[in-house]
Amino acid sequence: MDITGLTQIFATSMYGALALIALWGMYCVTMIWARVAQKRFRNEAQQDAFLDAVEEPLERGDFEEASEICESDPRALPQLAYLAIENREIGYSQVKQLVVERFQRDVLADLDHRISWVNTVIKGAPMVGLLGTVTGMMGAFAKLAAAEKVDAGAMASDISLALITTALGLVIAIPLTFCLNSVNIRIRKMEDLVAVGLTRFMSSLREAIATEAMSELEEIQPVRSSK
Template identity: 85%
Template sequence: MDISGLTSIFATSMYGALALIALWGAYCIVVIWMRVAQKRFRNEMQQDAFLEAVEEPLARGDFEEASELCESDPRALPQLAYLAIENREIGYSQVKQLIVERFQRDVLADLDHRISWVNTVIKGAPMVGLLGTVTGMMGAFAKLASAAQVEASQMANDISLALITTALGLVIAIPLTFCLNSINIRIRKMEDLVAVGLTRFLAALREAIANETVHELEEIESHSMAGTE
């Protein structure tokens, strides 16, 4: 097989590569979109309603009820609140640091991993398409050089097919760019909403922990006084 045949086969294989790249990029976009939807409240009103429901048992010192309200909710703020309540014994400052680290690791890091793949697809798809175009053009010119007479329509057809791969690469990258920008906006909104919610929840938790500590000290003091009597 001559070089024009080999380059033609290679250029054609780029269609399959671009199809796989497009599917992977679309899959990552869908996963990120669903992940963000799963981890955030739709609006601040919903989040405020949740916080009000949790603050009520915290004000009574009923950590078990507050924990139950958070445990079954898969969204980021309830899960972080559950983690904070369950680890309240380590102290307020360490609890605050713990939930910030967990939010970064369990939520944002997973999203960043998927986003990095989408960015790779956005950058890689046009390059793969360009590689197919260059390879196809090499085959077309190799055919022109080896043949004594080549019809112009045949050359135009070969060049057109080669250029399609670059167009396909751009067709893949451009929509993914818009989708990724939309997702980044949703992620920033989620971060802002979670930050506001955590500030309010941690204030309520801090007060509940302080009340619990005062209550425990009062019990210890009453027991000690009863023992001395």
């Protein structure tokens, strides 16, 4: 097989590569979108309603009921609240650090991983398209060099087909760029909402832990006094 045939085969294979790249980019964006929707409250009013429900048993010192409310909710704030309640024995400052680290690791790190793949697709798709174009034009010019008579129409057709891969790469990258910007806005909103909710919850938890400690101290002191 001559160089013309090889370059045409390689250029044609770029269409398949671009299709796979486009599918992977769409999959990652969809997964990010679904993940954010799963982990966030729709608005601050819903989050406040959840916090009101959790703070009520905390004020009574009923950590078990508060834990049950949080455990069944898959969103980020309830799961972080559940983690904090279950580990309250280690102390407020350590619980706070644990919650922040878990949010970074379990939620944000996973989103960052998928976002990095979308960025790779956005940068890589035009490059793959350009590679297909260059290869296709190499084949067109090789065909031109081997021909005894120049057919301008055939040459223009070959070059036009070669340029399609670059256009496809841009068609993949441009919509994904807008989608990624939209996703990043949703993630920032989720972070802000979770931060506000955690601040309020941790304040309530600190008061509940302090009240629990005082109650235990009051139970111990009469025993010592009687001795």
